[in-house]
Amino acid sequence: MGSTNQYDAIVIGAGHNGLTTAAYLAKSGLRTVVLERNPYIGGATVSRELHSGWTYSNCSYVCSLLRPEITRDLELPRHGLQVIPYGGGVTFTRDGDYFGNYSDHEQQYREMCRHSKRDANAYERFSTDVMKQTRLIRPFLMRTPPDPTSLHPSQLRELARFGKAFAELGEEGFADALRFWTASIGDFLDGYFETDVLKTHMAGSAIIGTALGVYSPGTAYVLLHHYMGDVDGSIGAWGFARGGMGAVSGALQSALFSFGGEVRVDAGVSRVIVKNGQTQGVALENGDEVHAPLVVSSLDPRRTFTKIMAAEDLPPKLVQAARNFKIRGSSGKLNIALDGLPHFTGLDQRSPLMKGDMHCIDSLERMERAYDDWKAKRWSRDPYIDMLIPTQVDPTMAPPGKHMMTVFVQYCPPELSTGEWTDADRDAFGKTVVDQISRHSPDFKNLILHMEVRTPREIENEVGLTEGNIFMGELTFDQLLFNRPFPGYAQYRGPVKGMYLCGSGSHPGGGVMAAPGANCAREILSDLRRPALVPGSYSDD
């Protein structure tokens, strides 16, 4: 056993959560190594130059949920991270008009009035209600979910904390919480708004990354998940990481290095070595072994417990739970290098609306139909897209005057009715999306210089997310809090001594928050009886 392969802790996967856990372990003085399968780090928080001069945020593409407590504590700005807020957004309608979502309150009010004065007014109520619910959840993002079956005082205290937060919501807020966690976004929005295009614009964030339709129960919570971040205290705001999302993982890696941690790329883990119910280290795909008493997996729970851990080392019930874990592929991604800024019908090129998220689907029915295609194992013929051109805000990602476009696409099934995805299928999927955008942007096609098209097949193969599920498991109530990923495993501890989970499959879920990684590190350090150094939440008040 070479000493160079002996560590205190191994973290599998150099995504943002793996790097966060590793940074805290290294900061605590543990000899820590992160093992990454790809030749580059980042996982789904990655920037790559696939066309010379253009940087893509290949997977995740915007930033809001990254916990500010971690950003500050690990000094990520000093390590190169800058998150720039963006505003605006627009949904193009089939009649050549659009609904614009301004970041300025009064402009937004007037634009909503153009569609419905009542809706413009109802939006204030909607925002208040959403804000109430984010305030319920936010304090628990940087905390380990309690074990609801334990009578241990610490667990009872955590449960009491939940109870108190609920009580503080008041009667209506309490009822709203239950609705938010269980209702469909369509039903929920119907309770506020009468204009379809407005509802559709809002509904997008409730289905992103989720293999559910706008009228499927549980989608309202997914919307909440997208509203509970903040940029500089502005709750619900989103920003671009300057230089692409890879800047987040880059800064985390730099922080890790500053604490003496290591990262090895091209180091795919084939198996976690377990002896006598205790982890010993990992075997790599190249046959090498790396040893440590502590093995932390940032991979999704399905992959962790069915691919790199042997069933005989695990409780049978857990293996079943991992197999049944809802981690369904529902989305694809296009990253496009553009020769210039495209024109969109009806919109001035300098409009602030273009600096935000743009969409080409204008009714909840169309969104539901798009989901119907997924159920039939087809990509949506009329997909929902979340399209941004970050180069209007970030000058670093394309040559001057040129632009980069990121297009998140839903729905895109993990497997087609015709069988496995083929390259031809992938190209046809890309064409479907480009055609839809072209209907609202006549010069768009001619500006395309290079395009990366990713279906669940590419995302799983290249990033490692099972079925390409961006949240490492759906954010439905059956898989949240003390049920995430499975009952009994919500406190980041695996079924084997020395084995932990730190990925987005654990509480509080995905979306480049780094909270699972930090919470996991806190539990590990507590188990090792080392000084606590992972920060808690800022007070929201």
Add this chain to the structure above:
Amino acid sequence: MNTLATRPAHDPRAMLETPFHPRIAAANGLQSWYNWKGYVSAERLDQIEFEYFAIRNATAVFDISPMTKYRIEGPDSEAFLNRLFTRDVRKIREGRVGYGVWCDDAGQVQDDGTLFHTGPDLWRLCSQERCLDWLHWSALGYDVRITDETASVAALAVQGPTSCSTLRAMGLSGIETLKPFELRSFPFHDGELMVSRTGFTGDLGYEIWTSTALALPLWDALFAAGEHFLIKPIGSAALNIARIEAGFIMAGADFVPAEQGVRHGRSRSPFELGLDWLVDFDKGQFTGRRALLAERASGSRYRFVKLDVEGNKPATNSFIFGAGQRKVVGTVTSAVWCPTAKSNVAMASLDMPYGRPGEELWAEIYYMRELKWTRVMARAKVMETPVFDPPRRRQTPAPRF
């Protein structure tokens, strides 16, 4: 699906201008603007002292066009409004104006506003906050039509001791016989002016309502007539001093409109805002009645008070302490030095049972002079009446100055 034809044209401007904007912009020497519900509005045009004394000494003109205005009409309009408001609106006869509040089901104040009974089955509701959606909810089952007419009505507040003289000079004959909270129409050019004896200053004053097309002719006629009565355009800053001096509360400053509150328990009932006189349990059902009956039986959580604060430092954002200076019993919501009444007034929300009339409390005041901060504890006595309430406010016929 909506069609392009049914939707108004997109307006990408960040801020709108009121119909009076050309005149106000020309008069605004300080170019100090603020955003009032999306409209460019003057915060101050001249020194604030000069503007304030235009209110109390001559005639001050404030553009209230951005104020939210709803037209409510139909055979059930009175019944609908009576269900909405906590007071009995049947007592607001045609040609009269009433101040009131409306609550949610929990008896928490959504907003306050003035209700103008402008014609048979025809009303105008002016409010601080937008509430179209709430009005529509409340109107279910009533035969009423509710229209947001904010953008189509131009309005000026004309306030101060010489305001009546100014309007008389402008040709509004008989205006001096208009009683407080009464309204009357006068022909003007090819249209008319609706004039109400209302305002937010606690002084003799009027509000003039007209079509946007007549806005500039109104302004010009008003300022020509008012020249010798020392008429002056003012901004919101001076108005705010006057309204605190007069003891008027403002949504967003002195209470959180119930629908906007994110934190449970931060809203207030009418009782908790000192507006008991606006709640009429005998008029029949109204929204929030059951909760307010329960509150009357079991007691309120808070009391809203006007405080006479010792010294001359405004108790802005101050904590209020009990008699022993040990316990914080509330916070100040609005405070100002009153230049006419020469007193230091604060309005505060206190925990019950503090704030009984005449009770002596303490205000913790921080003030800065040349970067040096000083903390003083000032005696604060609960007042029963506002410090400024001149007879001219009520006199009819209105006195000439």
